Amino acid sequence: MGLLLLVTTSFLLTVASSLRDVPRSSCSSKDKVDELHHLNSSGIHFTLHHPRSPCSPAPFPSLSFSAILSHDDARVRSLAARLRNTTLAPSRSSLILHPDAASIPLSSGTSVGVGNYVTRVGLGTPVKSYVMVVDTGSSLSWLQCSPCRVSCHSQVGAVFDPAASATYRSVSCSAPECHGLLSATLNPSSCSVANVCIYQASYGDTSFSVGYLGKDSLSLGSTRALADFVYGCGQDNEGLFGKSAGLIGLARNELSLLSQLGPRLGHSFSYCLPTMVSTGYLSIGSYNPAQFSYTPMVSSSLDDTLYFVRLTGVTVGGKNLPVRASAYTGTPTIIDSGTVITRLPPDVYTALSNAIVAALKRYKRAPAYSILDTCFRGTVKASAVPAVNMVFEGGATLKLAPRNVMINVDDATTTCLAFAPSGRVAIIGNRQQQTFNVVYDVAKSRIGFAAGGCS
Template sequence: MEVLPLLLACSLLFTIATPIRDIADACTSQINGFAHLNSSGVHLTLHHPQSPCSPAPLPFNLPFSAVVTHDEARVAHLASRLASNDDASSRRPTSSLPLLHGGHRKNKASVAASLASSVPLTPGASVGVGNYVTRLGLGTPATSYVMVVDTGSSLTWLQCSPCSVSCHRQAGPVFDPRASGTYAAVQCGSSECGELQTATLNPSACSRSNVCIYQASYGDSSYSVGYLSKDTVSFGSGYFPDFYYGCGQDNEGLFGRSAGLIGLAKNKLSLFYQLAPSLGYAFSYCLPTSSAAAGYLSIGSYNPGQYSYTPMASSDLDASLYFISLSGMSVAGSPLAVSPSEYGSLPTIIDSGTVITRLPANVYTALSRAVAAAMAGAPRAPTYSILDTCFQGTAAGLRVPAVDMTFAGGATLRLAPRNVLVDVDDSTTCLAFAPTGGTAIIGNTQQQTFSVVYDVAQSRIGFAAGGCS
């Protein structure tokens, strides 16, 4: 082989290998410092669902249509939760369950026979596609597990050995309660067992040995059923005893390769509320993009001076969710041509697991028209699922107007192109908003790279630009 081609080949190999090595080095540093506890609280590394550094990544070839489909299921469930106060029938048990891995259909009786005399299951919202993941330590000695992070859920749960009915595939070993010196099952008469109805919107059940059984169910028939338990939860060298969580024995659905879910909602059983008496009633996060960069989740004190705030809106529709009030939007500095009252026509949730922001229909129509007018020179592309304002190209390659979202109290999200448009494939990008006639939701595409603080103690939510990349 000639010397010159050999040198070129070596150069090409080095060029390819260097970015891979850089990514590997960045990922190693994220893993090594994934969690710690200091005087300001608990700090966890947060990963985008499709980040190359994610400890349980989703497939890179996952079509965006799948993301949208599951996003719709989540939104529908959130809307049904708000409507459930007016329609008790929305909580009736379903009469069918998904297939077992062998293709054999099971019913409620098979679950009940394994755990209790009666464990009804109800549908809810998928948590496997749009959510971010982190690691949590559990047990004594502590082992870390990859967990989905969700501000719209309360109960934290993970898959537990022996998985007496079913476990989905996860990254790393399944938690074994017998290997933890601090594990304990929770009895049926405990106050925590009584709290499950409000935490999961499903009734608890009781095993033959008087152990409390939880059932957490989600939108497309994804669910986890198991024993309410307590153990020591740890973050680096810091730990908290008597943490209540679900030890899942039947876990099926779209949870990716995570071990389970961390709940951050306003409920006594959420991770946040259990740690808050020690750390403070506030948590913050920065949701990273799908690059190798990481974001963070912190529970405890924060720097209040860096944020602009909007009050948490009061709502008796669902006390566990986080509501805020959208008060205005502008495109390229010009306010949308809608009445101010249109922004508050629907209850508005801020949610870490919804991908596409849902706006009241009239607000969305005005936004779509204004963005399309500002991008008049960009070739249009066909509608993509629920996204009807699409362009040829990518968000990074187009001239995208500045879009501002303003909330009650004056807090403003000044959206970069990556927060305005979402690339649905290699040649098409769409406005990352959709209309709704039910519940308005501020999704995670608009929150990416912002530091967002949930200050429950002062009933406010704050935003700061440049929290992560």
């Protein structure tokens, strides 16, 4: 699933004297304030929480790191299948929302996205607050709705009741929003016997949501931001959604939250993905353009809803990796808030691995850990990790801190390079984006980076 970003949860670490986790045992009173978000002339501003932070309003259940990496790998395979326009094995052959309503075949799960950073949105009349994950790889937003005809997972707070909202309206099967579901979810819509549009959103880790398409008032604090916000009212929601109420999609599709708010606020959003001991942000609308260095969004016929970029180089200790320029261009590259571990083209990854091994030669090697094969025994000190930069077309550069390069596994008995190879699709994952300001300026077709967005 991709900010509150893939329902495959990440394992983001904070650097103290080493690369070991240092989570807080409790939140300050300031952190505990319900920072719903606000709307002003600069746009909408949400507070983002890491799901494993003690300040998160919807902490995710504990998963082993190997399970996290397994789900991450499933997401990458799903993205690769999506770009090949092929299908994966379906998670379930069919689902029935109601015996008299509709039987819905689930397709493969080739639509991706759901994530692990959480924020709050206000929905309905009267307004009620819901904890949601946010994903740049998903288009359709949805949340769990009563009566939960099949299944609702445990969530923070009450499940949304559309019957209790004076402004809720169902979307008919003939509405353009219903016809737009195929491009938004990569799954066909269906129709109930009451002529209500039925959506199905499936994800690379076999999680899914199925329900009715609706419209309601989206609110930010005391301000109504969008009177006719289109979203899914989930009746069967199963998988790794933690205790969130649902998902917000920010991909480039007309049903995404970005597109629905774009006419009023502008087609851009920015975020900073926090560590477990801090808070980050998501902003939709205007931003300070002088703050960022930019790389063009790359157009791709493979999928016009995802965000493609062009990686042109990687340096270690100030030296370019010894690979040909063509090693970067043969594989499509996506920036994705939902993938945890960055995937590089095989030749680029091998060169990066060799450079890290040479720089950390005083550390003993450890066996591979799941998809991570460049590992060392014990905890690698931050001061020993060489500077790694990722350079993009146009000169935009991610100057990675040690916590963006290495990751601890097995209770810090092993430290691994937080990259993996992939010949199918290259992905700039959220591990490498952590603590950077990242802006997606869809109107100007560019993505920008700036250091120091959140600690």
